[in-house]
Amino acid sequence: MLFIGLATAFVELLRPFAPSHAAQTGEAARPAPTPEIKAPAKPVVAQAPATASPPADKPDIDEIQRAARDTPPAAAIPAGPIVAIILTELGPNATAAKAAIDRLPAAVSLAFSPYADASRELAKTARAGGHEVWLSVPMQPKSYPRVNPGKNVLLTAQTPAENIRRLDWALSRVEAPVGITNMMGSAFTESAAAMRPLLGAVKARQLFYLDARSSGRSVGETEARAIGLAAATNDRFLDEPETTANIRRNLDDLVATAKRRGYAVGYARPVSATIGEIERWSAELEAKGVTLVGASLVARKAGNG
Secondary structure: OHHHHHHHHHHHHHHHHOOOHHHHHOOOOOOOOOOOOOOOOOOOOOOOOOOOOOOOOOOOHHHHHHHHHOOOOOOOOOOOOEEEEEEEEEOOOHHHHHHHHHHOOOOOEEEEOOOOOOHHHHHHHHHHOOOOEEEEEEEOOOOOOOOOOOOOOEOOOOOHHHHHHHHHHHHOOOOOOOEEEEEEOOOHHHOHHHHHHHHHHHHHOOOEEEEOOOOOOOOHHHHHHHOOOOEEEOOEEOOOOOOHHHHHHHHHHHHHHHHHHOEEEEEEOOOHHHHHHHHHHHOOOHHHOOEEOOHHHHHHHHHOO
């Protein structure tokens, strides 16, 4: 018994030097429990089969280039002064877009937003009705990021390759537009370093460019002409503010500009007052010796000036 007691005491003396359970198993010692913080679940990404069509937000470059090749031959530019009207950022309000398509003369150009799922079908309807279809491309405003046009906006800090990828994404959202115009873009259109490669890509895709004049210091038309791209710049925002008197005054000013310079282009929104005034005004143009044309014809005439 004395021997057993001495052996037990000896084991207890050695216990502090024995390896712990954590050392034996490789597990760290567990601290006291803390409240569980659950990480957000990761979305399950479906793997498309190799033969599937590209996702909706991935541009189909072949389709873009094929649409450019299939564009009908350019119409002849009429003799005498010409005026173009372009309604921009159609699509988010399908009812307003349909009113513009149905009520306005076919010579009025319509620019669609890449952000509206309805834009593709609305653009097809507009084209079938004889309207020129354009694309509003989101570009960086001076107030960015506080004011953000949306997904895939073109940014001055992005590489040219990334901005061109974003351009192609926008082009994939509206089938076969004849050209692009800027959505916002007061900062982007002032940057020659950003605009030059973008416009080179626009030309390579056989499109036209219209500068909305979001900034009075835009280099858009200047850079376009430098590379031989047909382009023009907005002369009047017709409905800012949106009053009948202001819209009428701006429409009359467009006629005066066209008679003086040979061409003019005005920008408008698809609102009821504007649509009604353009209907009334367009019916009087022939008597004034001015022809209402698609915006691409103004871009071509301006480029030849």
